[in-house]
Amino acid sequence: MVEQSLHYDSVFHALADETRRDILMQLNNGEKTITEIAKKYSMSFAAVAKHLNVLEAAALIFKKKQGRVQIISANPKTVCEVTEYLKQYQVLWDKRFNNLEEMLKENQ
C-alpha cells in the first residue's frame, strides 16, 4: 500500500510541472525519441532527460531502447487514471454550474 500511494504522489508531482505536462501532450500523438521531444524546448538535452526521468518514475511514460536511440511513449493507463480522477470533480462542478444557470434562466 505504501508503495502504491508513493506512486500516486509521484504522479501528481510529475504533473505539477508545465514542461512535463507539455511533454505528455507531445506523446499523445505517438512515441518519440528524446531528441524529437527536446527540439521544442530551449532547455538543455540533459534538462529534458531529467524531466523524462520524473515522468518515468511516476509511470506516466515508457522508455525503450532501439539500438542507440531511446524511444519514449505515454503510459495510457496512468494518464487515464489521473484524468478520470480530475474529470469526476469537473463533472460534479459542471453539474452544479449547469443547475445554477438553469435556475437563473427560470428566474428571469
Add this chain to the structure above:
Amino acid sequence: MNETIITHSGATLTLERVINAPKDKVWEAYASADLFAKWFSTDGWETRVKHFDFTSGGYTLFAMKCVDESQEMFGQESWNKSEYSSVNPKDNFTYLDSFSDEEGNPVEGMPSTDITVTLEEIDDTTKITSISTFGSEDSLKQALAMGMEEGIKQTFNKLASIIE
C-alpha cells in the same frame, strides 16, 4: 452550456465557468440560502442549510445528504462549514471550507481549504473563477476524493483501489 474548466498546479485547484446570466443574478445565487441549496445539489444528493450568514466574519453550515435509494450512499450525510473571511458583494468572497459535524465542529484529519471565488461580468455573462488553495498536495488529493464521494461512488471505489 459553457464548459467548466478545471486546472491544478501543486496544491492549487482552479475552476472556471462562464454563466449566461448577469453578475447580480449569479451573486444572488451564492448569497441566498434557498437558491444556493438548489443549485448545489446534484444527482440524488440534497443540500440542507442549517446556518447561513454570507457576510465577512460569518459562516454557513450545510449538509449534503444522499436521498436516492438506488445509490449505495443512500442516507449518508456529509456536513460542511464555510467560514467567510471576506465578502465583497457582487465581486468576490474568500472562505475556509472544511468538513464538520452537524454542530460545525471540524472533523479531525480532514483537509480545510482556502477558497476565493471571483465574479466578472463579461457582456451580460458572468465568469466565475474559484481558486482553492490546499495545505498540501496530499490534502488536495483527499478533497478530490471526497468530492467524488458526494455522488460518484463507483469512481470513489476505483480511487480507493488505486491508493490502497
